[in-house]
Amino acid sequence: MDRIIEVLRDRIGEKRLGHTLSVVEESLILAKKHKAPEEKVKIAALLHDFAKNITLEESVKLVKDYNLELDDVTITSSELIHGPLGARMVRDYFNIGDQEILNAITYHTTGRENMTTVEKIVFLADFIEPARDFEGIEVIRKRSLENLDEAILMALDSIISYLINKRSIIHANTIHARNYLLKKGIGE
Numbered sequence: 113m114d115r116i117i118e119v120l121r122d123r124i125g126e127k128r129l130g131h132t133l134s135v136v137e138e139s140l141i142l143a144k145k146h147k148a149p150e151e152k153v154k155i156a157a158l159l160h161d162f163a164k165n166i167t168l169e170e171s172v173k174l175v176k177d178y179n180l181e182l183d184d185v186t187i188t189s190s191e192l193i194h195g196p197l198g199a200r201m202v203r204d205y206f207n208i209g210d211q212e213i214l215n216a217i218t219y220h221t222t223g224r225e226n227m228t229t230v231e232k233i234v235f236l237a238d239f240i241e242p243a244r245d246f247e248g249i250e251v252i253r254k255r256s257l258e259n260l261d262e263a264i265l266m267a268l269d270s271i272i273s274y275l276i277n278k279r280s281i282i283h284a285n286t287i288h289a290r291n292y293l294l295k296k297g298i299g300e
Contacts, residue, residue: 124165138237148229156216156234163198222285225292232260239267261298
């Protein structure tokens with residue numbers, strides 16, 4: 113773990129490393145509460161923003177170099193591209209082949225339908241980490257300890273409302289994740 117933290121310190125800087133370590137801490141709380149594999153959660157949380165500090169131009173170049181196939185929304189957004197790009201970079205840089213860890217990194221910003229518990233935890237921990245402060249966050253934090261799916265639905269609603277208010281594009285994965293939970297009867 114020390115090696116990963118040193119690589120992150122150089123790669124993403126102290127400020128983002130502080131965010132990352134908060135996400136790790138929050139992830140481990142959720143993993144314990146929801147009986148998820150703590151080591152997987154820790155690794156995914158630690159590496160979720162591995163490609164965050166790369167410019168969009170450089171990210172697009174790396175996507176081409178890696179032959180990644182990304183949709184037209186992801187490829188044009190630095191907020192979205194760092195997930196799938198980071199997962200691929202982590203796979204190669206740290207020789208991580210665990211698909212659940214890589215998926216947690218890939219989908220930590222958009223979510224997706226039928227997420228595993230590890231994916232849910234990293235998604236939520238990134239959303240509710242202590243430095244985040246916006247209307248409704250405390251309710252989502254509390255719910256995350258009680259019911260992951262309900263907390264994710266609340267987080268997705270918050271994300272979608274935020275993006276609508278900004279008149280921003282909403283990634284289809286976010287919509288599919290929300291619809292999946294609603295079809296499961298979450299939030300009724």
